[in-house]
Amino acid sequence: MLHTPPGGADTGTAAAESGPVSIGAVLQALREEFPEVTVSKIRFLEAEGLVEPERSPSGYRKFRTEDIERLSYVLRMQRDHYLPLKVIREHLDALGRGERPPAIPAPTREAPEPGVTPPAPAVRIGRKELLTVAGIDEAELAEWEAYGLVAASADGAYELTEVTVARLVTDLGRFGLEPRHLRAMKAAAERQVDLVEQIVAPLRRHRDPRTRARAESTAQELAGLSVRLHAALVQAALRPRGD
Known part of the structure; x- marks a missing residue:
């Protein structure tokens, strides 16, 4: 079993408090900090040897608190520092030996506009x-x-x-x-993007920095509404119609 990073490695994600837990419980714990994590991602990290959960007699994965902490560390290093898995594994090995891992350059980010919450990496x-x-x-x-x-x-x-x-x-x-059949969907998505950009372009050029900052959230909202409209139109077109 690979060693778990000792305390102080900034493993802030909530973990199981008692006894081994299932992969579903691990997913729930990780999503508090990593909303986009999936079961497939966890299984991939296991296949890469970055975490080695126990197996029940029936073959189900059972994750301990230290396993969840390791996963949190890996996901955080990928998200905040874009480190490849090979480097993250070296960090984990160093931590497991009680050594200090190589220094990580602090990510450089522009200061957010006042009152604007920057998007998560x-x-x-x-x-x-x-x-x-x-x-x-x-x-x-x-x-x-x-x-x-x-x-x-x-x-x-x-x-x-x-x-x-x-x-x-x-x-x-x-x-x-096949991919060639999906070109029409790709083209339709690009047309939707063009429409959204036409609407938010004046916001991006506005003198008020807060108005410019709202351009991104407006674009995301418009994109979401467009996707919902597209889905509704498809469902309506598929609905059986009377003679």
């Missing part, structure tokens, strides 16, 4: 992780990228929105839909 994953989570191979991912369905950031990492897209493309593929 996004959790990102690497290419290998995306392949595992989506259950696809390199050729499939390359095809998706060629059609513009999924795109990595400049440093090769993927935002969780890209992970969501990958999972949905995988699910649609089980019904025989």
Whole structure:
């Protein structure tokens, strides 16, 4: 079993208070700090050897408090410092030996406007992780990228929105839909983005910094309403109609 980081490693996520718990309970504990974490992500980190939960006689995973703390540490290092898993594993090994891990440069961020809460840093994953989570191979991912369905950031990492897209493309593929069939959906999404940008562009150019800061929240709200409208229109179109 890999050693758990000792106290003082900033493991603030709520953990189980008594006895081993299921992966569902771990997910609930982690989501207080990491809302985007999934069961697939936890299983991937287990497969990478960053956490080794016990197994019940029937084969179910049982996580201890120190397992949850390790997961919190890994997710925090990815979110706040964008560290690859190899480096995070070295940190955990050093902590397990009672040593100080290598220094981490403090992330540089612009000061937020007064009265504006900055967005939380996004959790990102690497290419290998995306392949595992989506259950696809390199050729499939390359095809998706060629059609513009999924795109990595400049440093090769993927935002969780890209992970969501990958999972949905995988699910649609089980019904025989190929990436070329999804180009229309991609084009429709881009048209929605263009419409949202037309509305928020005046806010971004406003002299008042608070008005400029509201542009992002307005864009997110408009995007959410657009998605809901699209879903409602599809459901309405599929509803059986009388003669």
